[in-house]
Amino acid sequence: MTLDRSLAPPFKIPEQIDFPLPIKRTLQNGVHLYFIPTPEIDAVKLEIDTDSNKVMDIQEKKLTAYFTLHLLLEGTQAKSSSELDEFFDTYASEVDVVSNFEHNGLGLLTTKKHLSTVLPVFRELMTKAIFPEKELAKRKSQKALSISIQKEQNGSLANNLFRKYLFGGDHPFGQITEEDDVNAIQRDDLEYFYKNKLWVNPEVFLTGNLDDSELELICKTLEDLPVKFLESEHSEFKNIQNQRIEERKEKSLQSSLRIGCHLISKTHPDYFGLWVFNVILGGYFGSRLIKNIREDKGHTYGIHSSIGGLKNADYWIVMADVIKEHSDEVIAEVYHEIEKLQHEPIPEEEVETVRNYLIGNLLSNFSSSFELISRFKSIHQVGLDFEFYKNQLEYIKNFRPEEIQAIGKKYLKRENMVEIIVG
Amino acid sequence: MINYQKIVLQNGLVVLVHEDPSSKIAVVNLLYKVGSRNEIPGKTGLAHFFEHLMFGSSKNVPVFDAALEKVGGSCNAFTNTDITNYYITLPAVNLETAFWLESDRMFQLNLSEKTIETQRKVVIEEYKQRYLNQPYGDVFHHLRDLAFDTHPYKWPTIGKEIEDIVNYKRLDIEEFYLSHYSPDNAVLVVAGGIKAEEVKYLAEKWFADIPSSHIPKKTVPQELPQTSKKAKTVMADVPTDALYKAFHMPAKLKDGYLESDLITDIIGFGRSSLLEQRLVKNGHIFASVGAYILGTVDPGLMVFSGKMEKGQSAEKAEKVLDDLILEFLQSTIEDRMLTKVKNQAEAMKTYESVQLLNRAMSLAYYAHLGNPDLYQTEYEKKTQIPSTQIMEWANAILKEENSSVLYYKSKGE
Numbered sequence A: 001m002t003l004d005r006s007l008a009p010p011f012k013i014p015e016q017i018d019f020p021l022p023i024k025r026t027l028q029n030g031v032h033l034y035f036i037p038t039p040e041i042d043a044v045k046l047e048i049d050t051d052s053n054k055v056m057d058i059q060e061k062k063l064t065a066y067f068t069l070h071l072l073l074e075g076t077q078a079k080s081s082s083e084l085d086e087f088f089d090t091y092a093s094e095v096d097v098v099s100n101f102e103h104n105g106l107g108l109l110t111t112k113k114h115l116s117t118v119l120p121v122f123r124e125l126m127t128k129a130i131f132p133e134k135e136l137a138k139r140k141s142q143k144a145l146s147i148s149i150q151k152e153q154n155g156s157l158a159n160n161l162f163r164k165y166l167f168g169g170d171h172p173f174g175q176i177t178e179e180d181d182v183n184a185i186q187r188d189d190l191e192y193f194y195k196n197k198l199w200v201n202p203e204v205f206l207t208g209n210l211d212d213s214e215l216e217l218i219c220k221t222l223e224d225l226p227v228k229f230l231e232s233e234h235s236e237f238k239n240i241q242n243q244r245i246e247e248r249k250e251k252s253l254q255s256s257l258r259i260g261c262h263l264i265s266k267t268h269p270d271y272f273g274l275w276v277f278n279v280i281l282g283g284y285f286g287s288r289l290i291k292n293i294r295e296d297k298g299h300t301y302g303i304h305s306s307i308g309g310l311k312n313a314d315y316w317i318v319m320a321d322v323i324k325e326h327s328d329e330v331i332a333e334v335y336h337e338i339e340k341l342q343h344e345p346i347p348e349e350e351v352e353t354v355r356n357y358l359i360g361n362l363l364s365n366f367s368s369s370f371e372l373i374s375r376f377k378s379i380h381q382v383g384l385d386f387e388f389y390k391n392q393l394e395y396i397k398n399f400r401p402e403e404i405q406a407i408g409k410k411y412l413k414r415e416n417m418v419e420i421i422v423g
Numbered sequence B: 001m002i003n004y005q006k007i008v009l010q011n012g013l014v015v016l017v018h019e020d021p022s023s024k025i026a027v028v029n030l031l032y033k034v035g036s037r038n039e040i041p042g043k044t045g046l047a048h049f050f051e052h053l054m055f056g057s058s059k060n061v062p063v064f065d066a067a068l069e070k071v072g073g074s075c076n077a078f079t080n081t082d083i084t085n086y087y088i089t090l091p092a093v094n095l096e097t098a099f100w101l102e103s104d105r106m107f108q109l110n111l112s113e114k115t116i117e118t119q120r121k122v123v124i125e126e127y128k129q130r131y132l133n134q135p136y137g138d139v140f141h142h143l144r145d146l147a148f149d150t151h152p153y154k155w156p157t158i159g160k161e162i163e164d165i166v167n168y169k170r171l172d173i174e175e176f177y178l179s180h181y182s183p184d185n186a187v188l189v190v191a192g193g194i195k196a197e198e199v200k201y202l203a204e205k206w207f208a209d210i211p212s213s214h215i216p217k218k219t220v221p222q223e224l225p226q227t228s229k230k231a232k233t234v235m236a237d238v239p240t241d242a243l244y245k246a247f248h249m250p251a252k253l254k255d256g257y258l259e260s261d262l263i264t265d266i267i268g269f270g271r272s273s274l275l276e277q278r279l280v281k282n283g284h285i286f287a288s289v290g291a292y293i294l295g296t297v298d299p300g301l302m303v304f305s306g307k308m309e310k311g312q313s314a315e316k317a318e319k320v321l322d323d324l325i326l327e328f329l330q331s332t333i334e335d336r337m338l339t340k341v342k343n344q345a346e347a348m349k350t351y352e353s354v355q356l357l358n359r360a361m362s363l364a365y366y367a368h369l370g371n372p373d374l375y376q377t378e379y380e381k382k383t384q385i386p387s388t389q390i391m392e393w394a395n396a397i398l399k400e401e402n403s404s405v406l407y408y409k410s411k412g413e
Helices: A064-074 A081-090 A115-127 A133-151 A154-167 A179-183 A187-196 A212-222 A271-283 A288-296 A324-343 A348-365 A369-380 A387-398 A401-411 B046-053 B064-069 B092-107 B113-132 B139-147 B162-167 B170-180 B196-207 B257-268 B274-281 B314-329 B335-352 B356-369 B374-384 B387-397
Strands: A023-026 A032-037 A043-050 A094-099 A104-111 A203-208 A243-247 A254-262 A300-308 A315-323 A418-422 B005-008 B014-019 B025-032 B074-079 B084-091 B186-192 B230-236 B242-249 B286-294 B300-308 B403-410
Touching (some): A023 A212, A032 A212, A032 A369, A043 A115, A043 A369, A064 A094, A064 A104, A064 A115, A064 A133, A064 A187, A081 A115, A081 B274, A081 B335, A115 A212, A133 A154, A133 A179, A133 B286, A154 A243, A154 A254, A154 A418, A203 A212, A254 A324, A254 B113, A271 A300, A271 A324, A271 A348, A271 A387, A271 A401, A288 A300, A288 A315, A288 A324, A288 B113, A300 B113, A315 B113, A324 A401, A324 A418, A348 A387, A348 B064, A348 B074, A348 B084, B005 B196, B014 B356, B025 B092, B025 B356, B046 B074, B046 B170, B064 B092, B084 B356, B092 B186, B139 B230, B139 B242, B139 B300, B186 B196, B186 B356, B242 B314, B242 B387, B257 B286, B257 B300, B257 B387, B274 B286, B274 B300, B274 B314, B300 B314, B314 B403, B335 B356, B335 B374, B335 B387, B356 B374
Parallel strands (some): A032 A203, B014 B186
Antiparallel strands (some): A023 A032, A043 A104, A043 A203, A094 A104, A254 A315, A254 A418, A300 A315, B005 B014, B025 B084, B025 B186, B074 B084, B242 B300, B286 B300
């Protein structure tokens, strides 16, 4: 019998997804540790995240946290910079710096085999760093250079301007770092920050194939870390009046576009609707922005919209690098697509595709046990738990298209948009 | 070790199955043994351009992505000098949809005018975005062009210049499809929460009637040994000078390949490496530095590269790099150094295998080289090489007459 290729095979949409709960421990110093075991994977990931960004208030010292964290591997009371490098490389372990809008911290990637050897030295970095001048000087000159390279990149310039206008140039989220900010950093700043400001509200996220004694060892290692628990301050942001900022460059072949605004928090009842609206508009490869700007017009290699996560309220951003001559047209098309999605009925076929795609995507996001901890972390840090994903799954299965449209109308308004064009 | 089962269909398609019962998803990875090494001058970038066309429509599938998204899947692909690799992630229960989609585009791709012309524009924008509108973005255009005289590694996968992309004719595109997109030129790996028996059944069902290609593969022009040092200076709008120094090295699986890999591990991998410690942390000329190999199926390059501190020249940087390489060549490799590199190789395997997709890709890649077991045996071979053998190869490769140097210089204010 010949195969009839015109018939698509039947398919099923998974009904259920498992969202395993992490194991929670409270250490003697009050720090909470969250652990998800991965019996089949011998890699171990340990991350300690703090709230210390919130205590950063001096504008001209905005790089204090950055340099403090990056200098931790440059020497401790017990080991020199080169000894630390040799040590972690020998045990094939990586120490990395966590640094984002709301959190600072330190991560360790190692293997079950080397964990107990590496752990004490990792712990030394947290309280025994000495911040040598020579290494600081080198780090400063490297940072200054990377700032000057980023200035040549339209994309990173556009990101910076977007942050500046969305969050305000005075707010830590909106500050743009310049070479002068590098020069302003002194060794004393780092030492002061390290001793007094770094370990604020820390939480530990752990995953790997660990038995009870290994988990115990990690708890023991971290339980004497001197920490502070402070009431978190959260920034409130308001959308500004629609504003377009253009930085044209004659030599550029393309323009980097950024368009966006503040949204609502993940705890808001409209959140899932807004999230689905974003997916249909520009959040996956089958999205309307990709279809229109890339697959139909060929004006760009890629255009995407996404929701950035913050504790109090998320924000929305469209990003694309487009043919310079078409930059105004692309911006107009973005608004056109928003309005179309808000006002014209969404075809059933498209609704079905989006539902199925999102369920598959959620299944896939939760299929690798090693990544579950970071899924948990992102939701836990905004005050939620895995119930969020259960509710999300239910929402995907049951949402009504009209409801998505109404929510889209409510929050995505042109008069609130920051528009950036660089290049 | 990655467990797998293998079958080969009558038409030559190699099918590997990697069962991972802990997973509820399936990964379908289809590798075609074609890359920019199969291109000719004037038509460079065609392999990568063709990858874009594969996401258009085929006889029974109007839009590839939409059909996949409808069953909860997503996909992507990449092209390099040697291979073009397509991969799909979807709920394991919908595995058959991936077979339907992949077999249809292997068998009967629609090369519509609209798809060709739109993707031509998209790829030109990709070219600008990644290689022209970025500081240092065209470094490998210059370095490859300098290091290779005849081999197609002379140009990067995106293509030598935009002009080439503008000029592909329909005939070039059709001929490329017929020559390279056939079951005997591909490796299919299915991994995840699936059963080997089911995969074998589906492979027969969807791929068995696709004919093999009868077009003989063109031979790839090989490079003659380099006999004298080559150098090029490029002036660019960048904040600081950069230096690239490349040496020809053996092909994958050939004698000296694993030694080359070890040489760059020792000199250039990690914060404790010789380059980082001597030239960056305790030197004032380099701001950053690295060493790595371009591991390719034909003889490739061992590359040393770095950016200079402001005001330091690439020429001066080459001198201190040369001194360090010379010192390395006259030294012996200490045991602790070998232990470190071997620990890293071992851990790297652990880290790599965390992702199902990585396991599928590794199997496909080594199957394309000849045998999926090479994934394990090459690793074992690498960890048993004595240091004297590494030094012999270092002395054979790191010679001035075997080098090509690119001084990528800042025009200044």
